[in-house]
Amino acid sequence: MSILVNKDTKVIVQGFTGSEGTFHAEQCLAYGTKIVGGVTPNKGGETHLGKPVFNTVKEAVAATGATVSMVFVPPAFVADAVMEAADAGIELAVIITEGAPVRDMQMAKAYATKKNMKTIGPNCPGIITAEECKIGIMPGNIFKKGNVGLISKSGTLTYEGANQVCKEGFGITTAVGIGGDPIIGLSYKQLLPLFEADPETEAIVMIGEIGGDLEIQAAAFIKENITKPVVAFIAGQTAPKGKRMGHAGAIVSGGAGTAKEKMDALEAAGVKVVVSPADIGKAVKEVLSK
Amino acid sequence: MNIHEYQAKQIFAKYGVPTPRGIIANTSDEAVANAKELGGNIWVVKAQIHAGGRGLGGGVKLARSLEEVKTLADEILGMTLVTYQTGPEGKLVQKVYIEEGADIKDELYLGVVLDRAKEMPVIMASTEGGMAIEDVAHDTPEKIIKVAVDPAIGFQGFHGRELVFGLGITDKAEQAKLISFASKLFKVYMENDAEMIEINPLIKTGSGDFLALDGKMGFDDSALYRHPEIEAMRDISEEDADEREAGEYGLSYVSLDGEIGCMVNGAGLAMGTMDTINYMGGTPANFLDVGGKANAQTVAKGFEIILKNPNVKAIFVNIFGGIVRCDRIANGILEATKMVDVHVPVIVRLDGTNAAEAAEILRNANIANVIAATDLADGAAKAVKAAKGEN
Ligand SMILES: Nc1ncnc2c1ncn2[C@@H]1O[C@H](COP(=O)(O)OP(=O)(O)OP(=O)(O)O)[C@@H](O)[C@H]1O
Ligand SMILES: [Mg+2]
Numbered sequence: 168m169s170i171l172v173n174k175d176t177k178v179i180v181q182g183f184t185g186s187e188g189t190f191h192a193e194q195c196l197a198y199g200t201k202i203v204g205g206v207t208p209n210k211g212g213e214t215h216l217g218k219p220v221f222n223t224v225k226e227a228v229a230a231t232g233a234t235v236s237m238v239f240v241p242p243a244f245v246a247d248a249v250m251e252a253a254d255a256g257i258e259l260a261v262i263i264t265e266g267a268p269v270r271d272m273q274m275a276k277a278y279a280t281k282k283n284m285k286t287i288g289p290n291c292p293g294i295i296t297a298e299e300c301k302i303g304i305m306p307g308n309i310f311k312k313g314n315v316g317l318i319s320k321s322g323t324l325t326y327e328g329a330n331q332v333c334k335e336g337f338g339i340t341t342a343v344g345i346g347g348d349p350i351i352g353l354s355y356k357q358l359l360p361l362f363e364a365d366p367e368t369e370a371i372v373m374i375g376e377i378g379g380d381l382e383i384q385a386a387a388f389i390k391e392n393i394t395k396p397v398v399a400f401i402a403g404q405t406a407p408k409g410k411r412m413g414h415a416g417a418i419v420s421g422g423a424g425t426a427k428e429k430m431d432a433l434e435a436a437g438v439k440v441v442v443s444p445a446d447i448g449k450a451v452k453e454v455l456s457k
Numbered sequence: 458m459n460i461h462e463y464q465a466k467q468i469f470a471k472y473g474v475p476t477p478r479g480i481i482a483n484t485s486d487e488a489v490a491n492a493k494e495l496g497g498n499i500w501v502v503k504a505q506i507h508a509g510g511r512g513l514g515g516g517v518k519l520a521r522s523l524e525e526v527k528t529l530a531d532e533i534l535g536m537t538l539v540t541y542q543t544g545p546e547g548k549l550v551q552k553v554y555i556e557e558g559a560d561i562k563d564e565l566y567l568g569v570v571l572d573r574a575k576e577m578p579v580i581m582a583s584t585e586g587g588m589a590i591e592d593v594a595h596d597t598p599e600k601i602i603k604v605a606v607d608p609a610i611g612f613q614g615f616h617g618r619e620l621v622f623g624l625g626i627t628d629k630a631e632q633a634k635l636i637s638f639a640s641k642l643f644k645v646y647m648e649n650d651a652e653m654i655e656i657n658p659l660i661k662t663g664s665g666d667f668l669a670l671d672g673k674m675g676f677d678d679s680a681l682y683r684h685p686e687i688e689a690m691r692d693i694s695e696e697d698a699d700e701r702e703a704g705e706y707g708l709s710y711v712s713l714d715g716e717i718g719c720m721v722n723g724a725g726l727a728m729g730t731m732d733t734i735n736y737m738g739g740t741p742a743n744f745l746d747v748g749g750k751a752n753a754q755t756v757a758k759g760f761e762i763i764l765k766n767p768n769v770k771a772i773f774v775n776i777f778g779g780i781v782r783c784d785r786i787a788n789g790i791l792e793a794t795k796m797v798d799v800h801v802p803v804i805v806r807l808d809g810t811n812a813a814e815a816a817e818i819l820r821n822a823n824i825a826n827v828i829a830a831t832d833l834a835d836g837a838a839k840a841v842k843a844a845k846g847e848n
Contacts, residue, residue: 405732
């Protein structure tokens with residue numbers, strides 16, 4: 168089992184024929200992901216990587232029955248692409264694109280929510296169900312199948328965490344890179360219950376960062392709803408206090424979003440918090456052998 | 458990207474957000490000429506730096522004569538202004554804004570910023586404006602009124618009413634003026650892809666008018682491509698030279714005061730590496746994210762920037778090769794050590810795709826300075842040791 172995606176998930180790629188889209192779609196295909204086609208306006212009717220290209224997401228969905236889209240569209244057009252996917256009935260858009268304007272993503276996310284489309288990202292490595300389906304840019308070979316779910320804001324820490332879990336002899340059910348932009352799709356709070364409900368997932372690794380309060384919300388949620396053991400690391404304990412301008416950031420969030428604040432909240436929720444990412448693997452071993 | 462107060466006020470003026478009249482000056486002579494042009498008999502000389510807390514730091518002064526304008530401008534121009542928002546090194550003042558003195562009856566606070574939790578912009582207002590606003594937010598959060606505005610519907614009448622009733626403004630003419638003020642400010646925020654706008658203080662004058670006495674604006678860097686007129690307001694002298702140079706090569710760099718230089722791919726792992734060094738008893742000299750495309754050129758540039766810092770006693774290169782193969786990065790590191798004179802020990806941890814081959818390459822190269830590490834913990838431990846002169 169897994170969450171959100173598996174070997175039967177039908178995926179289209181928006182921005183299929185661009186250099187990024189091509190490179191990573193090829194890697195995903197090699198991993199076994201069921202990519203059934205792609206969308207590039209004005210290239211409809213062509214074949215790319217052996218898969219059909221469509222002008223619009225609607226056409227692609229009608230012809231292939233795809234439910235997930237992997238989005239590689241450049242930042243200036245990415246919101247448009249995400250809204251197109253939502254409009255066409257896509258159920259989950261995985262947005263890899265980095266550098267999308269915040270205002271655009273705000274609008275795209277609001278529309279996706281209205282259309283009941285889930286989103287992951289932007290600016291993220293994507294989602295992978297080990298040895299079944301990789302939708303994103305992560306190196307597939309480090310994700311061995313196993314019993315640990317992983318949620319991370321940071322791309323490289325996703326790899327670091329998964330690698331350690333596997334080196335300790337465990338493996339991954341599904342790993343989700345949620346991205347660290349101001350506006351993101353699925354976050355800890357939405358993903359944790361999916362892992363809780365997944366019979367194969369026995370422990371959850373959650374990797375966060377300074378800034379914002381998603382980890383604090385997650386802590387409150389874990390306390391009330393999660394029975395499986397959770398291991399957490401928050402990056403940025405030694406990050407310098409940023410030079411800043413004005414007071415608005417500090418006023419709006421209430422808290423400062425420091426690593427300490429988040430670590431304390433998670434610890435209070437019964438989470439096993441590690442101070443160095445080098446200890447993630449060991450901590451997973453510890454909670455799983457209890 | 459941030460801009461100066463005088464530039465923010467230029468943008469405000471374009472949208473009809475009322476501000477006092479003012480003119481920017483580079484020299485004290487210009488300051489006097491500006492004061493003359495503005496007329497009146499009371500002016501404010503304001504240091505232009507990208508940080509708040511200028512008033513408390515001595516960068517905002519009242520002048521009651523042209524001579525005083527001259528004296529104050531001479532004093533403020535060229536000073537290194539240290540405020541609680543600049544960091545201890547402060548910021549050099551290169552421009553002063555000469556503004557007509559305003560008749561302040563009340564000091565309010567008005568800001569617009571993204572509320573990440575609500576996923577929409579929120580207008581924040583308070584009657585307790587002025588220089589201690591963060592204390593107000595901390596001690597008496599109920600005195601800060603927050604009104605989230607869904608961009609899909611824009612600023613509506615009810616948003617305005619929530620604001621003025623929340624602030625306890627009962628005079629109908631004043632209500633109308635403040636609602637109009639806030640609605641225009643929201644427009645400034647949306648149309649310019651601002652990240653934050655802050656007016657502290659927003660004043661009510663003796664005659665019941667509202668004026669933006671201060672103006673701070675930051676912008677979403679990802680949206681600057683569609684605002685060339687704002688991009689043109691960039692003041693590179695406000696940015697750290699090394700950070701800027703790194704940025705030109707696609708590297709993200711922040712200098713710190715420790716001894717171990719760090720070169721890492723990905724911001725999360727970079728912070729995690731600093732945390733690990735710290736945990737093991739060392740001190741990071743910098744944050745450096747080489748991004749997804751670590752190659753010989755970017756690594757060489759990284760070494761160069763890290764080594765500009767004389768405190769660096771060892772460098773920890775921590776790369777988790779994803780799609781990029783580790784053996785290629787290893788070769789890149791070797792090449793880079795030829796391009797730059799690296800005179801401190803370099804601890805290299807390469808993990809991920811082809812990590813074993815990479816370790817082999819480093820071992821065979823047999824460069825005295827280059828020490829291979831097997832994982833993050835091992836690398837950090839070796840770096841901490843090396844920085845202490847142990848081996
Ligand atoms: N044109 C003016 N006329 C009269 N007083 C002024 C004027 N401009 C500023 N002041 C006074 O100087 C104080 C400090 O100025 P300002 O708010 O612009 O800078 P700041 O200290 O950097 O702001 P902050 O504390 O919000 O970071 C104001 O609170 C106000 O009392
Ligand atoms: Mg102010």
